[in-house]
Amino acid sequence: MPTVREISLEVMREVGMTTVFGNPGSTELPMFRDFPADFRYVMGLQESIVLGMADGYAQGTGRAALVNLHSSAGVGHALGNLFTAYKNQTPLVVTAGQQARSILPYEPFLFAERASEFPRPFVKWSCEPARAEDVPAALHRAWLVAMEPPRGPTFVSIPIDDWDRECEPFVLRKVHPARAPDSIALAECANALARSDRPAFVVGAGVARDGVWDEVVALAERHNAAVWVAPMSARCSFPENHPLFAGFLTAAREAIVSALAPYDFVLALGGPMNLYHVEGGGLHVPESCEVWLIGDNHVHAAWAPAGTAIVGNCRDAIVSLLAEGGVAQRTAPMSRLHPEPLDGAVMSDAFVLQRLAALRDPHSIIVEEAPSSRGAMHDRLPIVHKDTFYTTASGGLGHGLPAAVGMAMARPEEKVVAVLGDGSAMYAIQGLHAAVQHGLPVSFIIIKNNRYEALHHFGHHFGMQELVGTKFPELDFCKIAEGHGLTARRAVDAASLDAALSWSLASKDPTLVEAIVA
CATH class of the missing domain: 3.40.50.970 (Thiamin diphosphate (ThDP)-binding fold, Pyr/PP domains)
Known part of the structure; x- marks a missing residue:
């Protein structure tokens, strides 16, 4: 046997x-x-x-x-x-x-x-x-x-002793899980969307997981709906250079209500819309706004504080909504304002991300774990193609660096760029070893500000001007990379940054760039 x-x-x-x-x-x-x-x-x-x-x-x-x-x-x-x-x-x-x-x-x-x-x-x-x-x-x-x-x-x-025991052959069963959304509820949602005057969509990671990027773009264009990204979304679900793209919702109760106040209908797709990171009060959604939520996670549907939820696959739901004929004529919402380009006089995280956006292939894959630079990334590093952005949905550190290695193994024909904070990188620095062992051409970009910057932001939120144990200026990521077998370069100004990024993005081997920012 x-x-x-x-x-x-x-x-x-x-x-x-x-x-x-x-x-x-x-x-x-x-x-x-x-x-x-x-x-x-x-x-x-x-x-x-x-x-x-x-x-x-x-x-x-x-x-x-x-x-x-x-x-x-x-x-x-x-x-x-x-x-x-x-x-x-x-x-x-x-x-x-x-x-x-x-x-x-x-x-x-x-x-x-x-x-x-x-x-x-x-x-x-x-x-x-x-x-x-x-x-x-x-x-x-x-x-x-x-x-x-x-x-x-x-x-x-x-x-340990199970592996060598004798065993009868095992025949795999075929299981086809039913996950089609309720057709009657979808028809009600379609009617509410059609009669709305100022619709908006909020897209979460489930849109990417269900492979429905193109269909969401088509539905938004049909209805002239503004499109927001759900708070802390871990995937890209809509092109951030599209005229209908409105921006990113903040994980705070009052901020979400304020951002959605101009709309009379909101359709949240593929993830929680009311995800909070700080305590708040008041309404969960604008008072006169009808909210619908569609996604495959029944837990998200259960704890959503407002709206009507449909549990099911986003692709099936959007295809059904697209099949509904006719749409009211609406004026397109105002396009998102973009910040002025930076000149590089100050070596900031925003400038690093601006230059990365200019130099990288827009089809390359960004795996990000730089929490304090997330706002700068939203402003300076637009994600414009599907399945090209990944980050942690938990907020826990130590995921981004090894996830970039795994992503490079899964998609060897595509360039993977890991955008990491210095604190985040140290949670999982051993992952550099696997990139070298398997010859994976990942570009590890370390934004080095010598401290846990996110904690300093939160310290100000709590009225704390000084925090203990959050600074580490002694770290040298070039030496750390070399100790793991990578070549590395340090960038301290605009000229050295462009040279280092261009070298790393063109390399067929794993590389690391340490970008020292103010």
């Missing part, structure tokens, strides 16, 4: 999980005995790096990625980026080793107590199979649940 390992590898092969991201310990090694030649193993130097790379890879391919971690300690290290993957709605199957079943009653060294509970609530489903023979079925179920909307991570704990 075949072994659990042989049957499990066949399950992984059939569902397309042949790239394994991992950092194994002793309890995981039997999984890799006679590792198949058609599988690829991607090593990360710390478990959070592993999760981040897998997240980027899964988002880039649109398929669940397989992650292999080490019992409790490894899973614990990975939890921050597991939380981000959960918020990103990234499909992942996370496996972790467990000590041999025969010694579990004695609490052995490096075992996982209550292993299936540890990663909750940031996985959709979790288990430790009751028998070794159940491992292939558990892996298949984990893949099915990860891929079912709303997508997200799942977890399977596997004892």
Whole structure:
């Protein structure tokens, strides 16, 4: 009879999980005995790096990625980026080793107590199979649940001695999850949109996940609707150079109401519209505004504070709305105002992003984790093509750098540019090693302001003028990069910035640019 390992590898092969991201310990090694030649193993130097790379890879391919971690300690290290993957709605199957079943009653060294509970609530489903023979079925179920909307991570704990046990062959089942939005509700939404005088759309990451960029553009143009980006959206869902693009909603109650006040109808697509980062008060939406929400995440629909929600795939919904005939004539909304170009007299983050926008191929992929520069990015680095922007939906740090590595693996024909804050980069700096090991031409752009700038912004919000423990002027990212095997350049002014960016963007190898800003 075949072994659990042989049957499990066949399950992984059939569902397309042949790239394994991992950092194994002793309890995981039997999984890799006679590792198949058609599988690829991607090593990360710390478990959070592993999760981040897998997240980027899964988002880039649109398929669940397989992650292999080490019992409790490894899973614990990975939890921050597991939380981000959960918020990103990234499909992942996370496996972790467990000590041999025969010694579990004695609490052995490096075992996982209550292993299936540890990663909750940031996985959709979790288990430790009751028998070794159940491992292939558990892996298949984990893949099915990860891929079912709303997508997200799942977890399977596997004892070390399960892999070599004999196992009956396992036949994969076909599951077609129903996610078509309610047709009667969509007809009501279409009627409300048609009779509105001043409509607006708010687009979230679900628009990108469901591949409906072009259709949203067509629907907005048909209705002359202003288009806003949902607060903290982790994907690009509308061209930011389009005349109907209105800007980015701020994650604050009063700011959202103020921005949407000119409209009598708002259609939120693919993500939460009322996502808050600071406490507020008053209304959640303008008093005279009718709000509809469409997305595949039933949790978002449940906690939305206002509006009528339709749970379903954005593509199906937008195609249905486009099929509705006729539209009232409306005046186009006012175009978004753009700031004046900077002359480079001051080396600021805004100037760095302005020059990056000018020098990069607009089809290149931006993976961003520079929270304090997000406003400057919105103003100076427009995203104009679909599937070319990714960031963390959780707000947790340490995702962007390894996610850029995973993205480069998923889409090797496209240039990947990682835009990182210096503090953010240090959460996951070991990811540089994987970029070198796999020869990935990622451009790592470090915006170095020598401190956690986002905390200083929030310090002012709370009336604090000085913060402790938030500065790190000693870091030298060029030396750090060279220690990992990358070539690096430092930019201190406009001339050296253009030279460094041009060199990095043209390179076929991984490179790093340290841009020192005021």
